[in-house]
Amino acid sequence: MREVLEGSQAVARTVARCRPGVICAYPISPQTHIVEALSVMARTGELTDCEYVNVESEFSAMSVSIGASAAGSRAYTATASQGLLYMAEAVFNASGMGLPIVMTVANRAIGAPINIWNDQSDALAMRDAGWLQLYAADNQEAADLHIIAFAVAEELGIPAMVCMDGFVLTHASDVVDLATAEQIDGFLPPFRAQQVLDVENPTTIGTMAGPESFTETKYLQHLRFLDAAEVIDRWSTAFRESFGRQTGGLVARYDPDSLDRNNLAPPGDATDVTVIAMGSVLGTLQAALVPLRAAGVSVRLLGISSFRPFPELALREALGECRDVIVIDRALELGAGGVLTGNVGRALAGTRSRIHSVVAGLGGRPILEASLRDVVARERAGQLGRLEFLDLKTGGVPVPPVGATEVAR
């Protein structure tokens, strides 16, 4: 049923219909509406056979999730920004122990300076944590991705973050068509764990591994992670067949004419320039690029739906022969450039691609359609630098003028 819902409400209702056994909550903006909504459902009986635990920190939120998952429950929590960093030690630990926890990250900037608004610095700082990272372009995808995340995480024994832009998605109301409990029951298998704390079959989880076995442990973890691309692709295809809409996957190939995500383009057509982005900015890009296409600019749009595993093969296939690439990056690797750009660069190594990185929308700065069109126009004119900051203000503040901001590596 199509209805207008806030992004957080859409996510909370979908998570509840995935039948989690334990939900942990600790407040941090902008994820609070999700756990607030779940707390109501836990009280009204909409969530059955589920323990809702208010904890004293994000570190404990992840730790309770670890214990719950290891004891055989589907465990869920949500966080953002400082909260994600505060739980970092346990985040790495969960993946090392193969516990398929699902966590919503309502993407938000990291201080100092403290800033509650949206960019993707938080989840991207956790890129080596051994978690799957799936990014939602809109509220519909944010809700749906949780169903896929539970399925993929539990098949692989790898925890999953579903990343949705804070405020831009969490607090925005949009039309969504939520999966019903019956639909999800028919799609998502019951919880299964790789290893469980069971008094009938006692096991020791979390041993110390010395130099003689640590490398092999990590190698096996790596191999399992490499399997993840195929598993994500398979579950996303199954989702499309069951629910009739495109959600998740590895790379979203926006149709070049309509720039519609649901109308998948074939991989590798011959466009002059490709814009690559991740998260809700894809919606802005859709709107920005349609007039350019109409004006005859050969530009297309690719969305990174899975940042971890990073879909190197799928990205190369999607790009085909296109060599001019603009990456709209929502997080900055200080002294180096955009975080997404670095991953795109590694995927395209040896292809002679010309990659431009545009760092945009840090700490909630609005990303304007006109600014994005200007970026494409300047790229076509050969005027776009290798690293630029979108709409950097240079008047009245002690910032070097545009031009001097391009960083040579």
Next chain:
Amino acid sequence: MSTVHIPFLQTGTLAVGGRLLREDDRSVQSHADRPSSLTRGHRACQGCAEALAARWVMDTAVDAADGKLIVANATGCLEVFSTLYPESAWKPPWIHSVFANAAAVATGIASSLHAQGKDDVRVLAQGGDGGTVDIGLAAVSGMFERNDDVLYVCYDNQGYMNTGVQRSSATPASARTATTPAVGHQPGAPVGQGKSMPKIAMAHEIPYVATATVADLRDLESKVRTAMSIHGARYLHVLVPCPLGWGASSAESIALSRAAVQSGIFAVIEARAGELTEVQRIRELAPVEDYLRPQQRFAHLFKPGGEDALDRWRQLAQANIRRYDLLGGTP
């Protein structure tokens, strides 16, 4: 749970298991089919009181839970010496996550079991003083405050022994550690009162708080059994001498524990809902020197200039004796 029959080396005395008592009164350890939850072959030091205490605690808890016990362990000596891959010395299902989160992991396990309707399976969390009074304090306090159905056991050896004997906030003032060396004008730990986790636990008004030592293992066992008979958050604090960190002979762990109690330095108590309910009286008051002198970490107290610190120990023992009425007689 299956049991492994191992050579039964301890015989005859009341202290090691009460084989002279009636069958029903004997300790878990006195039975040949004791659970042996922490099996032999682990890597604890000779004379490690933590290993001794952990075996008694775990066997009693397993017995009280009818074999249905899950354990969450903080990082520390106990975890390192028992679970070096590919070996494990633990027979119950056991999990180690990180240093500071054993209490929260235990909450997660308890929540999961409740959600699954497995309310007959019990949960125990354990850690050293570092994982409890320092880095893990917030998680322990959170678990207490929510009254989660977890028995948390702290094995207090008064320092970070696993990393090479550094000061923790459970380290008493004047003790020498690797980060509070016995040099300079104020040798040993310059500050600290040995942060009292039992008092902090009592302030949370949880159903049950108790302290114990390895000098009275029957008392330790009895307290574990009492704790296991109660639901909600429970806390047990066990003083465990560390031969390495305390600079004492491996043969003296029991004697030091007894001296700590008999001198008034360590109060053996029980409390329910924040109220003190039981106090173990001192049988024969011992001078604090009985506890301090055998330990190299206090050697500087017995050299010129050590009198003030020694006197502070006497005051601390007197304060404990007054606070808990350890000699009896106060109405």
